Amino acid sequence: MIELVLLAATILLVLMVENKRREKTYKFFYKLPYPFWIPIIGNSYIFVKRNILKVLQKTYKIYGDSYILYIPHRTYFSSIPEEIKIILNNPHCLNKSKEYHHLEIILPNTVFLVKAQRWRKLRKILSKSFKPSILDLFTDTFYEKSCVLVDILKKDNEQDICYLFQKLTLDNFSEATLGVKSTILQDEKEHIFVTGVKEIQRLAFNRIGNLIKMNDFLFSCMRDCKDIKYYINALYRHISKIMAEKRVLMANENDAMLNTSKLPILDLLLQVSEKEELTNEYIEEEMVLFAAAATDTTAYSMAFTCFMLALHPEIQEKVYQEVMSVCGNQEIETSNLNDLKYTEMVISEAQRLFPVIPMIGRTNTVDIDLGDKIIPANTNITLNYMALHRNPKYYTDPLVFNPNRFLPEEIAKRPPYTFLPFSAGPRNCIGMKYALMVMKTSIANIVRHFYLTTSHKSFEEIDVESSAVLMPITPLDIKYTEREIN
Numbered sequence: 163m164i165e166l167v168l169l170a171a172t173i174l175l176v177l178m179v180e181n182k183r184r185e186k187t188y189k190f191f192y193k194l195p196y197p198f199w200i201p202i203i204g205n206s207y208i209f210v211k212r213n214i215l216k217v218l219q220k221t222y223k224i225y226g227d228s229y230i231l232y233i234p235h236r237t238y239f240s241s242i243p244e245e246i247k248i249i250l251n252n253p254h255c256l257n258k259s260k261e262y263h264h265l266e267i268i269l270p271n272t273v274f275l276v277k278a279q280r281w282r283k284l285r286k287i288l289s290k291s292f293k294p295s296i297l298d299l300f301t302d303t304f305y306e307k308s309c310v311l312v313d314i315l316k317k318d319n320e321q322d323i324c325y326l327f328q329k330l331t332l333d334n335f336s337e338a339t340l341g342v343k344s345t346i347l348q349d350e351k352e353h354i355f356v357t358g359v360k361e362i363q364r365l366a367f368n369r370i371g372n373l374i375k376m377n378d379f380l381f382s383c384m385r386d387c388k389d390i391k392y393y394i395n396a397l398y399r400h401i402s403k404i405m406a407e408k409r410v411l412m413a414n415e416n417d418a419m420l421n422t423s424k425l426p427i428l429d430l431l432l433q434v435s436e437k438e439e440l441t442n443e444y445i446e447e448e449m450v451l452f453a454a455a456a457t458d459t460t461a462y463s464m465a466f467t468c469f470m471l472a473l474h475p476e477i478q479e480k481v482y483q484e485v486m487s488v489c490g491n492q493e494i495e496t497s498n499l500n501d502l503k504y505t506e507m508v509i510s511e512a513q514r515l516f517p518v519i520p521m522i523g524r525t526n527t528v529d530i531d532l533g534d535k536i537i538p539a540n541t542n543i544t545l546n547y548m549a550l551h552r553n554p555k556y557y558t559d560p561l562v563f564n565p566n567r568f569l570p571e572e573i574a575k576r577p578p579y580t581f582l583p584f585s586a587g588p589r590n591c592i593g594m595k596y597a598l599m600v601m602k603t604s605i606a607n608i609v610r611h612f613y614l615t616t617s618h619k620s621f622e623e624i625d626v627e628s629s630a631v632l633m634p635i636t637p638l639d640i641k642y643t644e645r646e647i648n
């Protein structure tokens with residue numbers, strides 16, 4: 163008898179707890195706005211054959227800063243700075259959301275995707291290579307590559323700048339991160355790595371909202387899956403070849419190609435691999451991830467910056483004057499970068515309008531209290547940075563390109579967490595300083611040599627799309643006219 167009472171009490175308790183949980187979930191999910199949804203497919207129908215970014219911009223316009231989409235799992239969308247701050251800094255909200263699963267099946271063990279516990283260990287090891295004292299040693303590499311790009315533009319002033327920047331960032335990556343010489347920029351052939359990174363993103367992100375492609379088994383039978391495997395194998399082949407060369411160089415310490423004083427990330431990982439139990443397979447995978455994370459993001463951010471400079475000659479002139487007064491016609495050095503303040507403001511303003519990672523996703527392992535609502539544990543969360551950056555509440559006339567918004571006194575007027583191109587909190591972009599160094603060196607060197615012009619009247623004339631990275635749909639029309647160097 164007593165056993166029965168105990169059993170009934172336990173069941174009652176479990177039901178009460180479950181009821182409380184459901185009530186909380188109900189309160190959270192059903193009090194927020196969401197579009198009409200269909201059982202099983204949810205809101206996936208709104209993505210059919212549409213540009214995902216445009217659909218999400220439209221849902222944001224209709225439902226505002228905080229709403230739910232069923233794609234088909236329930237996802238909470240927020241672009242409220244106070245909420246973003248809480249989410250990004252909560253130690254129980256470090257895991258990536260379900261959308262990243264499409265990349266997880268390709269690069270599951272990398273710092274970008276692993277779960278919090280493993281992530282903490284990897285991030286600690288990798289952060290050693292991103293210390294300012296180490297990165298500062300690479301300015302000469304970044305400068306040298308920007309000079310190669312300038313020479314190419316001198317010979318042909320109407321090249322697709324996105325493609326050139328992709329090759330430049332890959333050369334920078336190979337030399338600074340892997341520590342081997344790379345001359346992809348000079349190579350006229352299409353590079354498989356550049357095409358591969360772009361295609362993998364496109365094919366993987368095309369799965370979002372597509373019920374057939376979202377199923378791993380069905381996807382594995384599709385052409386897209388075979389194509390992803392083809393490209394991922396090509397990326398691995400590229401990295402494996404470099405790693406094999408590197409091992410030979412490391413065994414033969416006095417080879418000129420090995421520059422241990424700079425300690426590129428790969429050298430560091432190989433050095434600590436035994437102590438930290440990092441396998442060769444893991445290191446290869448991490449390098450593929452880094453190559454993907456470091457190239458398109460930086461390349462498209464620079465391309466959008468050049469485009470905005472071409473549209474705004476008076477702002478371009480101010481950048482030119484600053485570069486000439488800080489660097490003159492000399493090599494751009496690490497000590498110059500801090501003084502290129504206006505150039506950095508211009509880059510920030512371009513990143514505000516075109517955050518190349520327009521949204522990020524997280525999931526929480528415990529309930530998170532946002533003040534006016536509680537996000538129940540295991541919710542899929544998307545933080546919409548593009549909407550945040552273009553919100554008139556924080557940026558008056560948000561579609562006007564105005565670098566002065568990044569004057570210290572203007573930044574101080576805005577609430578924190580209103581500008582997040584590199585995200586924020588402990589799982590922010592590890593390569594932020596690296597990217598800013600590449601962007602400042604390259605943009606400064608280009609503006610010093612050319613007047614940038616475009617036939618467009620406004621940036622709204624160009625169409626953008628986003629798989630993982632925001633990019634223009636067609637090549638950006640920018641013309642480079644050589645300046646007279648005194």
Ligand code: HEM
Nearest residue numbers: 273274455456459460463519522583584585591592593597
């Ligand atoms: C303008 C250029 C760049 C932008 C705008 C950018 C932006 C971002 C953003 C928003 C995240 C967070 C993503 C998320 O939470 O889903 C991120 C993560 C990351 N980025 Fe970048 N990134 C850039 C360049 C780079 C570079 C140059 C590197 C490497 C050299 C890099 C390596 C990474 C890595 C490894 C992560 C994952 C960090 C972690 O989970 O601990 N990024 N980046």
